[in-house]
């Protein structure tokens with residue numbers, strides 16, 4: 001059974017459709033990357049999964065539980081690194097982590113371990129307000145892991161990081177073997193190495209959902225992405241899977257339809 005189920009999810013901003021009838025599942029322990037151009041809808045999807053925004057239509061389930069605003073138990077299974085770091089600027093890095101640990105009933109000792117993991121052990125006593133964007137992002141990642149979440153949602157894990165931090169964050173993500181991870185990225189090279197699956201997003205729609213083992217390298221993934229975005233015939237995929245929704249990718253014989261769609265969309269529009 002899928003651990004994450006996204007079913008017929010649409011997000012409208014007024015008349016503009018940011019995410020358009022997207023459906024996909026993630027198995028527990030799977031790592032997937034969302035790949036797509038600027039404005040494709042990646043952040044909007046991550047934000048809805050992170051409970052930072054509500055779908056206009058459609059359903060999201062985590063561990064078979066609906067992700068509603070009142071469902072704190074489900075939300076406590078999520079670790080989120082969003083565009084905005086959502087840290088308390090006036091608190092130190094360590095205090096930010098400890099506050100989060102207290103909220104989740106976690107031993108504070110884990111905070112120092114995680115600061116070490118993200119390479120900020122020596123800066124833990126400094127206020128976040130004085131941190132660079134990359135440093136804040138690393139604190140945000142550490143905080144997202146404090147309560148040992150089942151699902152890590154990460155918007156742009158690699159953007160704005162120096163080379164050492166990049167290596168460090170990549171290593172942290174690669175070590176999350178038993179967790180489910182969904183990351184939105186433009187860094188296809190790293191995303192390809194990290195992920196079991198790559199989800200192509202174009203103009204708010206899911207235009208491909210493929211196992212990375214279907215490709216020899218990231219360049220091939222990019223080729224396939226471009227082919228799908230320009231309306232080209234998807235290539236035959238033998239070991240990959242493509243899970244088009246009823247409204248996204250035309251079936252080609254090598255793709256199978258997702259069984260998770262619903263014709264009974266829920267959710268509400270928060271604009």
Ligand SMILES: Nc1ncnc2c1ncn2[C@@H]1O[C@H](COP(=O)(O)OP(=O)(O)OP(=O)(O)O)[C@@H](O)[C@H]1O
Pocket residue numbers: 013016017018019036037038039040041042043044045
């Ligand atoms: N709060 C908002 N109000 C209005 N439109 C929005 C809002 N958030 C996103 N959008 C629109 O929804 C679409 C998807 O945006 P989103 O930020 O999800 O794209 P993205 O794939 O994450 O892009 P990028 O790679 O540039 O971060 C875009 O057309 C964007 O303008």
